[in-house]
Each structure stands twice: as C-alpha cells, then as structure tokens.
Amino acid sequence: MNKTELIEHISTKADLSKADAGRALEAFIGAVKTTLKKKGTVTLVGFGTFAVSERAARTGRNPRTGEAIKIKKAKVPKFRPGKALKEAVN
CATH class of the missing domain: 4.10.520.10 (IHF-like DNA-binding proteins)
Known part of the structure; x- marks a missing residue:
C-alpha cells in the first residue's frame, strides 16, 4: 500500500473527502516527525x-x-x- 492508497482507504473508512484524509495523514506524519526530532x-x-x-x-x-x-x-x-x-x- 502506498500513500495514495492509504489516503483512499482512510477517506472511505472515515467518511472523509480525499483532501481531508490527505491533510489528516500529513498532520499525523508531521506530528510524529516533530516529536521524534525533539x-x-x-x-x-x-x-x-x-x-x-x-x-x-x-x-x-x-x-x-x-x-x-x-x-x-x-x-x-x-x-x-x-x-x-x-x-x-x-
């Protein structure tokens, strides 16, 4: 599964638009990066x-x-x- 497929899966399961699912995934990745950097x-x-x-x-x-x-x-x-x-x- 790549990032696009994951966004589609999140979009379907959480009843979100693909844009919202993409932003949610980016927010999660950003939060993990920031925390690990610290x-x-x-x-x-x-x-x-x-x-x-x-x-x-x-x-x-x-x-x-x-x-x-x-x-x-x-x-x-x-x-x-x-x-x-x-x-x-x-």
Missing part, C-alpha cells in the same frame, strides 16, 4: 511505538574496494509494534 516517543496503544535511537559510530567496508571506512554515529527512527498489531499479523 527526542520524544509516539505511542499508539495497540499499534506500536515510534522512537529514536542512536546508532554508534563504526567501521564499515566499501563493497567495491574492500577498503575500511568510518561511518559516523547517527540518530535513527525506529518502530516497535504493539501486542495487538503483532497478534493481528500472526
């Missing part, structure tokens, strides 16, 4: 938790040359699914 977490009970973790600096290899390269530390967004979502998938 090092916060977003928890949706039954769905999961969005959080930021820090990946340590490390040494990697250039696959073409085999040369060792340094990879900087980075903040990466993570998603941890909730119990209800795990059960729904299984």
